[in-house]
Amino acid sequence: MSPRPPGSRRGRRRLTACVLALTTALATVASPSTSASADEPCANGFVAISFDDGPSELTPDYVQALYDAGWVRATFFLTGAHALEYPEHVDLLAQYGHWIGNHSFSHPFLDELDSTDAFNELLGTNQILLSQTGVAPTLFRPPYGRTNAAIRAHATTLGMTEALWTADSYDYNGVTAEEIVDNALEVEPGGIILLHEGYETTLAAIPDIVSGLADRGICAGKIVPTTTPVEAWPGTYHYAEAAHW
Numbered sequence: 001m002s003p004r005p006p007g008s009r010r011g012r013r014r015l016t017a018c019v020l021a022l023t024t025a026l027a028t029v030a031s032p033s034t035s036a037s038a039d040e041p042c043a044n045g046f047v048a049i050s051f052d053d054g055p056s057e058l059t060p061d062y063v064q065a066l067y068d069a070g071w072v073r074a075t076f077f078l079t080g081a082h083a084l085e086y087p088e089h090v091d092l093l094a095q096y097g098h099w100i101g102n103h104s105f106s107h108p109f110l111d112e113l114d115s116t117d118a119f120n121e122l123l124g125t126n127q128i129l130l131s132q133t134g135v136a137p138t139l140f141r142p143p144y145g146r147t148n149a150a151i152r153a154h155a156t157t158l159g160m161t162e163a164l165w166t167a168d169s170y171d172y173n174g175v176t177a178e179e180i181v182d183n184a185l186e187v188e189p190g191g192i193i194l195l196h197e198g199y200e201t202t203l204a205a206i207p208d209i210v211s212g213l214a215d216r217g218i219c220a221g222k223i224v225p226t227t228t229p230v231e232a233w234p235g236t237y238h239y240a241e242a243a244h245w
């Protein structure tokens, strides 16, 4: 299946209509009610849906799939190199209200770089994303989840919280869309699902991930800092969790 070319007329027109609708939707939810009803759709909390390694050729299709799934907002951890390659897709993510995080510049093993080089991977990407979106990233995810105290400190210096994940979809491992859905739905409330950009299988999994969460009374949320550590995987902790947008 060949993806719709970015910026094609058909895709652009649909997306423009979506942006107008988003403006209305955001205005509507600006004053959330504090009284929960019995049919409260997010009664069992929030999880964050996150996509690493973009932007990519498929970014417009991911944005469309999230919109079609009920205007779900997600967090996209972008590399500086890919942001330079697809600046219009960075714009698209921002227009749709998706959260944009820093995923280094060149996707190295940051823990194997010397400290200055690691810092510059983060700094350079922040400068690129700031210039493209007007907003400095507040979230950082180390490639491969490879991190240490020095890397976390670099993120903190640059005003970012390190956000790992608590449910790995293994979408980068050649698994089917069905397996991606099953792996993603292992997530617990408050957790963060790891997905990636650029895969048709991941794109195909988006509707069932969202509906599977909804069946459990869980909504897609944003990633926020915590004051107490959260175990991402055995022995590795971060200070991030999912919360209401």
Ligand SMILES: [Zn+2]
Pocket: 052, 053, 103, 107, 143, 144
């Ligand atoms: Zn990555």
